[in-house]
Amino acid sequence: MSHAGAPVGGLLVLVDPVARRLDGESVRIAKDVLSAGAAAKICLPDSPEEFARALARRGHRRPVIVGDDGALVRAVTLLHRSRDLSGEEALSLIPVGPVGSLGLARSLGVPLSAVMAARAALDGVAHPRDLLVDDSDGVVLGGLRVLPLGSRTVRRSLLRTLLSPAGGPTVRVAHRLRVEADGAVLADVDHEVEDLSVTTREPGGLAEVVIRLSGARRVTERAATVTVSGSDFRYRADQAATGPIRRRTWNLRGAAWSLTLPR
Incomplete structure (x- = not known):
């Protein structure tokens, strides 16, 4: 359930230093709009x-x-680790940064305009959001994807190699991973995993697990707990890459935090 995000006790406006360096004008606009509409402490x-x-x-x-x-x-992680994260206390985001660093904001429904996002922070509606928490106390707000291993060149005969310096066709190298969803094995190390993603969906629901195995076979499941193990793998969570690691478990926490969005 969503609820109005009217400021109680005012606003704490935390301006990331990278945002100040990259786009001081958008930061100034956001500060002006927020200060005009509420008691705002600028940090x-x-x-x-x-x-x-x-x-x-x-x-x-x-x-x-x-x-x-x-x-x-970073803000959600800090609140989670200090046990201050709550679905009752909504956060707001004014997206400032390169387009490539705002994919999560866009997917969450935050306006990419500084003016519109600031207005949403003032009079928008707080929407509960699910959270994935891993076994190292890291958080995932939107989703994660296991990164591909890359590719390798298939070597051919000496004559063909001399005629074609590339040496041969390039083939994709797949992972050999064990993937478990709520204890059920969706894939094991005897099958090659070409793609794997875990995404939060509607608040209070289950995470969506999508696996593409070699041979184009696709497995889709919904679960509250997902464990990936096997050969060293890297994954990208909310645009940040992590790894290599050999095992990781994510647990879904329903409506663990709230984000203010336009009405």
Whole structure:
């Protein structure tokens, strides 16, 4: 259920230092709109440590993050690890950064215009969101995807290699992974996994697991717990790459946080 996101106790506006360097004009616009519409405390942290301290000392102010996807993930991670994350206290995001760093914001429904996003922070509606939490206490807001291993060149005869310097056709190298969803084995190491994604869906539901095995066979399942293990693999969660690792488990936490969006 969504609910109005009217400020209670004012706003804490946390401006990511990267956003200040890359697009000072959008930051200025966001600050002006927010300050005109609410009692806003503007914080300009110069480091991740200052960002964390300001967020921890927010009191009753509602956090508004000015920055890219990474700044939003950092804020949610800090609140989760301090056990302050709640579906009752909505966060707002003013997306500022290169287009390639705002894919999560776009997928969550945040306006990419600084003016529209600032107005949504003032009078928008808070929408509960699910969260994936892994066994290292990391969080995933939107989804994750196991990265491909890459490709290799198939060597041919000496004559053909001399005629074709590339050496031969390129083939994709697949993972050999065991994938479990709520304890059920969806894929094991005797099958090659070409693609694997885990995505949060409607709040309070289950995460969607999609696996593409070699031979174009596709497996889709919904689950609250997903474990991936096997050969070393890397994955990209909310645009940030992690790994290589050999095992990781993600648990879904329903309506664990809220994000303010336009009415």
